[in-house]
Amino acid sequence: MPIHRFATTSAALALASAALLLTAGPSPATAAAAPATPLIIGHRGAAGLAPENTLEAVDRADRAGVDWVEVDVQRSKDGVLVLMHDQDLVRTTDARTVFPGRAPWKVGDFTYAELSRLRAGASPAWKGTGYASARIPTLGQLLDRLDRNGQGLLLEVKWPGNFPGVTQDILRTLDRKGWLDTHHIDKRLYVISFQAAALKDVHRRRPAVRLGICDETPTTGELASYARFVDVVNPDQRGLTRTYVDRAHALKGTHGRPLKLWPWTVNTAAPARTLAAWGVDGITTDVPGTIGRAVGRG
Missing domain, CATH: 1.20.5 (Single alpha-helices involved in coiled-coils or other helix-helix interfaces)
Incomplete structure (x- = not known):
């Protein structure tokens, strides 16, 4: 040839x-x-698209194709569980205008009837347009909306020290709304908090519920101790490294599966792609559609 x-x-x-x-x-x-494409989690619903911790934000996440949302829960003066992040109402509602003589406007100093008068869409935090009628929802209203949308929930217990017994109240509401059945526990619910004591209380009362610890960025030594009672670590994305991700995945959480990492709050494409390449399991973001497209879920 x-x-x-x-x-x-x-x-x-x-x-x-x-x-x-x-x-x-x-x-x-x-x-x-x-690495698998990370789960996209709407932060406070979808705080970049609608006023945070409102049903409107949850719906915007749903329209963006996001199956999981994270919200914060506190308790009113008369015992109603409501969605709110801050200890006071100033940043996320028009409380200063509606109740000018009620400083410092702490969440737990207001009844639910009073809270329901406030508008999240008229708050200093909301920089967008529209949503003038957005209000503070109850946890029960949120659970109904998530069931309608078919979305999963990361429920953050916020400031539990301000509300003695709040974890029991949360579990009662979840149970009353059918969210402690096998389907919801296995597929659609995580309870998370910065306070380990609150999570341990949930674990003691309902061992099957999956839990997540929030932290600025726990040390690798803390990862092992957290794995004894949680399934997920929710760290600040700015402190993560590939080595950190690998060490977390080498551990098993309390229910026997590899410990997951769901960092927050990632709102631009470049860090999202880096985190996805490192193998994080989920990304929490104010702009879920944007980040979903950046990592291949759009």
């Missing part, structure tokens, strides 16, 4: 082999090494 004919044939074989590989997809080893 002439040399040039052999070279041409070899080149053709190489091209055919490459085409076969492309058709067949990555090898099992390559596929196993590639």
